[in-house]
Amino acid sequence: MIFVANSTALPLVLLAEQFAKLPGIGMKTAQRLAYFVMSMSEGEAQEFAQAIINAHSTVKECSVCCNLTDGGVCPVCSDDLRDRTVICVVESPKDITAFERTNEYKGVYHVLHGLISPLDGITPEQVRIKELLERIRTGNVNEVIMATNPTVEGEATAMYVSKLLKPLGVKVTRLAFGLPIGGTLEFADEVTLFKALENRNEI
Amino acid sequence: MIFVANSTALPLVLLAEQFAKLPGIGMKTAQRLAYFVMSMSEGEAQEFAQAIINAHSTVKECSVCCNLTDGGVCPVCSDDLRDRTVICVVESPKDITAFERTNEYKGVYHVLHGLISPLDGITPEQVRIKELLERIRTGNVNEVIMATNPTVEGEATAMYVSKLLKPLGVKVTRLAFGLPIGGTLEFADEVTLFKALENRNEI
Numbered sequence: 062m063i064f065v066a067n068s069t070a071l072p073l074v075l076l077a078e079q080f081a082k083l084p085g086i087g088m089k090t091a092q093r094l095a096y097f098v099m100s101m102s103e104g105e106a107q108e109f110a111q112a113i114i115n116a117h118s119t120v121k122e123c124s125v126c127c128n129l130t131d132g133g134v135c136p137v138c139s140d141d142l143r144d145r146t147v148i149c150v151v152e153s154p155k156d157i158t159a160f161e162r163t164n165e166y167k168g169v170y171h172v173l174h175g176l177i178s179p180l181d182g183i184t185p186e187q188v189r190i191k192e193l194l195e196r197i198r199t200g201n202v203n204e205v206i207m208a209t210n211p212t213v214e215g216e217a218t219a220m221y222v223s224k225l226l227k228p229l230g231v232k233v234t235r236l237a238f239g240l241p242i243g244g245t246l247e248f249a250d251e252v253t254l255f256k257a258l259e260n261r262n263e264i
Numbered sequence: 265m266i267f268v269a270n271s272t273a274l275p276l277v278l279l280a281e282q283f284a285k286l287p288g289i290g291m292k293t294a295q296r297l298a299y300f301v302m303s304m305s306e307g308e309a310q311e312f313a314q315a316i317i318n319a320h321s322t323v324k325e326c327s328v329c330c331n332l333t334d335g336g337v338c339p340v341c342s343d344d345l346r347d348r349t350v351i352c353v354v355e356s357p358k359d360i361t362a363f364e365r366t367n368e369y370k371g372v373y374h375v376l377h378g379l380i381s382p383l384d385g386i387t388p389e390q391v392r393i394k395e396l397l398e399r400i401r402t403g404n405v406n407e408v409i410m411a412t413n414p415t416v417e418g419e420a421t422a423m424y425v426s427k428l429l430k431p432l433g434v435k436v437t438r439l440a441f442g443l444p445i446g447g448t449l450e451f452a453d454e455v456t457l458f459k460a461l462e463n464r465n466e467i
Contacts, residue, residue: 069361070334076319079312083297094286096358098316099323099332106320109282110313113301116279117309120302129302131273155299158272 073099125196127172127189129154137161137169144168146203150193150222152176152210160208168206171196176214177221190222197229204232211238276302328399330375330392332357340364340372347371349406353396353425355379355413363411371409374399379417380424393425400432407435414441 073095081091098106122128123135126148130136137143137157147168151157152175160166173188196202205226209215223233239257240249249257276298284294301309325331326338329351333339340346340360350371354360355378363369376391399405408429412418426436442460443452452460 069357070319070323070332070338072315072319072322072334073332076315079315082308082312084300085293085296090288092358092361093288095319096332096356097287098319101320103320105285106316109285110316112275112279112282113309113313113316116273116275116298116301117304117306119275120273129273129276129299131275135273153299154272155295158295 122172122174126170127174127192128157128170129172142167146201147206148193148196148202148204149206149208151208152215152218156208168204173209173218176209176212176218178214178217185221188218190225193222194225194229197226197231202231204234207233207235211236325375325377329373330377330395331360331373332375345370349404350409351396351399351405351407352409352411354411355418355421359411371407376412376421379412379415379421381417381420388424391421393428396425397428397432400429400434405434407437410436410438414439 076098077088077091077095079091080086080094081088083091086094098109101109119131120129121131123130123138124133125138126135128135128137132139144167148171149160149166149168150171150173151160152173154172157170157172160170171189171193173190173193175183175188177183177185177188193205197205205222207219207223209219219235223235226233237260238253239260240246240253246254279301280291280294280298282294283289283297284291286294289297301312304312322334323332324334326333326341327336328341329338331338331340335342347370351374352363352369352371353374353376354363355376357375360373360375363373374392374396376393376396378386378391380386380388380391396408400408408425410422410426412422422438426438429436440463441456442463443449443456449457
């Protein structure tokens with residue numbers, strides 16, 4: 062119980078506890094959100110609850126790339142104009158949204174749904190690496206772009222996957238790391254600056 | 265539509281839009297929360313949706329003080345040990361939780377469910393002032409503590425309500441304003457410091 066329950070109605074306490082389970086939502090915010098739900102109309106509250114149920118029951122993984130979709134195959138995989146010879150490997154469906162926003166990438170994706178992290182008990186079998194290898198064995202793939210985050214787990218996963226892919230005769234690349242556009246040297250951390258220096262290009 | 269919908273499943277977009285309606289939740293956070301719901305088990309998602317419906321359908325206003333409760337009369341109003349001659353008037357049920365946390369206040373409450381704010385179109389008829397006057401006319405009340413926030417609307421509401429209450433022969437008081445405990449003079453704003461000086465007490 063996160064509040065003084067004796068002055069707060071129990072269903073409100075339970076609702077606040079549900080909100081508090083969400084990432085980045087603390088106890089005070091959860092309480093505020095619960096009171097906000099009370100200020101909604103009956104119809105709005107029903108709509109909110111239904112959206113949770115709907116999303117959960119109709120959205121499944123794409124049978125090709127493991128992205129989340131409400132059809133059998135996601136819109137990217139079923140788009141005939143996408144280049145199926147290039148696969149961009151990402152950690153989660155959120156990352157696909159970020160790439161699509163650039164409007165530049167024309168290949169397809171593969172979602173791992175996690176990163177290898179022995180400390181958190183996440184082994185290579187728990188992420189969708191098997192499915193990726195299967196796609197490369199059966200399809201005509203020229204290049205796999207490892208687009209996991211530049212963190213310890215992201216780097217380790219990229220290295221692990223690339224070692225499995227190279228024997229299959231596919232080109233494996235990694236996203237470039239360097240200064241972010243619009244950033245300043247003054248505020249760049251040491252590792253970013255080192256990477257920017259190491260990967261410098263002739264102009 | 266807040267995302268690039270063509271790469272995101274529609275039920276997920278709709279769920280994110282529901283989260284984005286909540287106070288303090290922006291578009292990016294709403295998207296993150298929607299993806300988090302997808303990572304819940306089917307049972308957890310059902311429980312979350314049910315908590316919204318339950319809170320909305322079972323929690324109503326207390327027939328005495330207008331606090332939110334799942335019974336007819338709230339736990340404070342039905343507690344025989346509370347002093348019914350003192351009524352603390354607050355803006356919202358959240359404020360009762362704050363007072364109860366002090367473990368010092370032994371009187372009862374009255375929730376206005378809003379503050380008078382002509383600019384936002386909230387007139388005295390839209391907050392629970394009528395119900396408060398009725399309580400004072402019919403009950404044996406000695407003191408009404410105006411505990412609205414120290415904002416323009418809070419002050420105006422306190423003034424308005426006190427003018428209506430005084431002819432009924434009841435003592436009307438206002439919370440003390442001054443330096444918060446644990447704060448420092450250096451960071452106190454001018455108005456708070458002025459109030460602290462004005463309301464100084466002999467030691």
